[in-house]
Amino acid sequence: MELFAVPDLPEIREGDDLAAMIGERVDLREDDVVVVASTVVSKAEGRVFDLDDFPAGPRAREVADRLAEIADEEKDPRFAQAVIEESTELVMEAPFLLTATRFGHVGVNAGIDRSNVPDGDLLLLPERPTESAERIRDGLAADRVVVSDTSGRPFRHGQRGVAIGWAGLPASRDWRGERDRDGREMGVTVQNVIDELAAAANLVAGEGAGGTPVVVVRDWEFGDHDGSDNHFREVEGDFVRQALREWTFQE
């Protein structure tokens, strides 16, 4: 298995045809997986906004006031407004905003970025990243596309690449029913390969000024396994989310 970045991609602007730009720069093979950072998908889809695009309502002001109090620094209620508009649920309101986006991803600030954005203050995640992945895939010689983001998580420090959209492959390898080395049937083992692909690609893409938002994964096989497209947990099966609903941050 080999990973390399697509070279020489320019600054991406609204309306850019990402698939064409990738295809001009690398000779893709049918079984490559192309991992595209959500940043450039968002830029191509015109998801750059100004804070002024989000006049703050009373809820956003309340949320921002509380965050400002805790952090002891100003918090722009327009930013809180943007996060709220992107979300179906505020999972945590303090000491930071953790929300579920409309497409099901749970992340801080609904994944809104303020880095690597030249034309505006805010870069929102793609509205429907799996549809984005499908559109990009339609224009590529490669059959598999993952749209990634960088995201934090409970229990572990730091952030890592995750998949937020995918096309041409299942989200997971489902090993249940297969046998282990000792012939025993395996338990609840569902391997989320799109998150693993996004994490692998992030090692090459980086977080800074590298200019390498697209990474090709070559010679990786899904293999002869059942697949599953379950990716974002629903509240019903997510006990952590249920616990967070009942919890309030106390200083």
Place this chain on the structure above:
Amino acid sequence: MELFAVPDLPEIREGDDLAAMIGERVDLREDDVVVVASTVVSKAEGRVFDLDDFPAGPRAREVADRLAEIADEEKDPRFAQAVIEESTELVMEAPFLLTATRFGHVGVNAGIDRSNVPDGDLLLLPERPTESAERIRDGLAADRVVVSDTSGRPFRHGQRGVAIGWAGLPASRDWRGERDRDGREMGVTVQNVIDELAAAANLVAGEGAGGTPVVVVRDWEFGDHDGSDNHFREVEGDFVRQALREWTFQE
């Protein structure tokens, strides 16, 4: 960046010298990262046990009874006992056991495996995986070692490779203070590369009978960044763990 599995590793037994076995099978380069599945580290370190090694105390029986009630099937209190002995805290007792291991990893059943274990019922995680990584590194021509496991997580379905021990590289690239594409100083971006390396390796190692517990990552550079060795969150900064402490599962 390239990843390949170390070929032809036999069944690992207590006392096996993993570093020597790897070195006999691949020509390692100094800047390779060698990712070793905790399964084989545990086997080499004699972490295979029988359920009978863990006579259940009253706490384990209480926990197992509750789990049995919820699942409506028998739960062996000796297994609960093993999990309790491996843990410093039971983060969730129902509907499954989520604990913090002695070395700080939060996982279901303290990471105890019942697959790919021929000689016993249970395979416990290495006692101190970072020390394991250091020992393996001492015997290798490669300078960087990650000990991995496969683990689930909140918010997202399925499991993915994570790092539980590491040697010869920092856990994370710390991008704070560096500049983004637009010259802006970057915010709180700490990229946990050892988790990303473990996830990447897991795509090659797999979860089943593949017999490929060791994966070499070649031509990946940490790069000129600050490093951080923060990896497992302490309770103090982990709001999700705090929320779970206060929460009780209700059927």
